[in-house]
Amino acid sequence: MTRIGILIVGIFLAINVNAGKNIFSVKGTKAYLNDEAFLSIGLRCSNALISEKTTDDLIGHLDLYKSFGVNTISVFFMGSRFGDVTGYYKDGTLNPVYTNRMAKIIKACDKRDMVVLAGCLYWGTSEAKWENWTQKEANAAVANTVKWLSENDYKNVFVDPDNEGMAHREKGFDIEKMIAAGKKVDPEIMIGYNNHGLPPANADLALHFSDKPENKHYIESEGTMTDYWGAYSKEQGVYNYINIGIYTEGKKREQLKNTDKHLQNGMGYIFASTWLQCIPPNCKPGGDGTPCNPGISWWLQHIKESYKK
Numbered sequence: 047m048t049r050i051g052i053l054i055v056g057i058f059l060a061i062n063v064n065a066g067k068n069i070f071s072v073k074g075t076k077a078y079l080n081d082e083a084f085l086s087i088g089l090r091c092s093n094a095l096i097s098e099k100t101t102d103d104l105i106g107h108l109d110l111y112k113s114f115g116v117n118t119i120s121v122f123f124m125g126s127r128f129g130d131v132t133g134y135y136k137d138g139t140l141n142p143v144y145t146n147r148m149a150k151i152i153k154a155c156d157k158r159d160m161v162v163l164a165g166c167l168y169w170g171t172s173e174a175k176w177e178n179w180t181q182k183e184a185n186a187a188v189a190n191t192v193k194w195l196s197e198n199d200y201k202n203v204f205v206d207p208d209n210e211g212m213a214h215r216e217k218g219f220d221i222e223k224m225i226a227a228g229k230k231v232d233p234e235i236m237i238g239y240n241n242h243g244l245p246p247a248n249a250d251l252a253l254h255f256s257d258k259p260e261n262k263h264y265i266e267s268e269g270t271m272t273d274y275w276g277a278y279s280k281e282q283g284v285y286n287y288i289n290i291g292i293y294t295e296g297k298k299r300e301q302l303k304n305t306d307k308h309l310q311n312g313m314g315y316i317f318a319s320t321w322l323q324c325i326p327p328n329c330k331p332g333g334d335g336t337p338c339n340p341g342i343s344w345w346l347q348h349i350k351e352s353y354k355k
Contacts, residue, residue: 211241
C-alpha cells in the first residue's frame with residue numbers, strides 16, 4: 047500500500063473510532079437489531095450516570111446480565127429519582143461529564159450486541175431539572191441528545207424524550223414537538239413516546255405509560271407489579287427508596303406474570319426495581335428478594351430459563 051493509501055485508511059479509522067456495529071430500528075410493530083428481529087429484555091438502570099464508579103459498576107456486570115438473557119439497558123441523562131443527574135445545562139446542551147459516562151455504557155453494550163434506552167428528561171421530584179425551561183429548551187435537549195448519538199454513530203439505541211410524561215404534565219411541554227426536534231437532526235435514531243394516550247405519528251415506538259397502538263411496537267420500559275412505586279418503595283422525608291430489593295411472594299408472581307404477558311406477545315419488557323435504581327445502585331443481581339437476601343436474581347433466573355437463546 048502506498049503512503050497516501052495508508053494515510054487515507056488511518057484518517058478513516060480515526061474518524062470512525064466511535065462507530066458502532068449494531069443498529070436498532072423499528073418497522074411497524076416489530077423491532078430489529080441489524081435487520082434481525084429483536085425483542086428487548088432489559089433492566090432499568092436510570093441512575094447509572096451519577097458517578098464514574100456507578101457507570102463502571104454497571105459495565106462490569108453487563109456480561110453477567112447477558113448470560114441471563116438480558117439484551118437492553120435503560121439509562122437517563124436528566125434527573126432519575128434521588129439520583130439528580132444533571133445531564134443538561136440550562137440551555138439544553140449536554141453536560142460532557144455525563145455524556146462521557148453514557149458513551150462508555152453505549153459502547154460497552156454495543157460490543158455485547160446489547161441496546162440502550164437513552165432517556166432524556168426524567169422530571170418528577172428531581173432536583174436536577176431546570177424550572178426555567180420552556181418548550182425551546184426541552185426541544186433542544188432532545189435534539190442535542192440525538193445529535194450527539196448521531197455524530198458518534200451510536201445506533202444501538204432508542205430515546206425516551208420524557209419519562210412518564212412528567213415534564214409534559216408539570217411544564218406543559220409538547221412531546222410530539224420534542225420528538226420532531228430529534229427527528230429533524232437524524233430520523234434514523236429511534237424515538238419513543240412515554241405518556242398516556244396513543245403516541246403521535248412521528249414516534250417510532252410506544253413506551254411504558256403509552257397505550258399499546260396497533261401500528262407501532264411497544265416496550266414496557268418500566269415494568270413493575272401493582273402499587274410498587276407508591277408507599278411500598280418511598281417514604282416521606284427519606285431521599286432514597288425503601289424496601290430496596292425486597293419482594294413478597296405475591297409481588298414476585300405478579301412480576302413474572304407481567305413479564306411473560308409482554309414478551310410472549312411480542313412486546314419488549316424492561317424490569318424496573320428499587321434494587322437497580324436506589325442510591326447507589328446495586329448492580330450485582332443479589333438474592334431471592336427476601337428481607338435477608340434482597341435482590342433480583344429470581345427475575346433474572348426466570349429470564350434465563352424461559353427466554354435465553
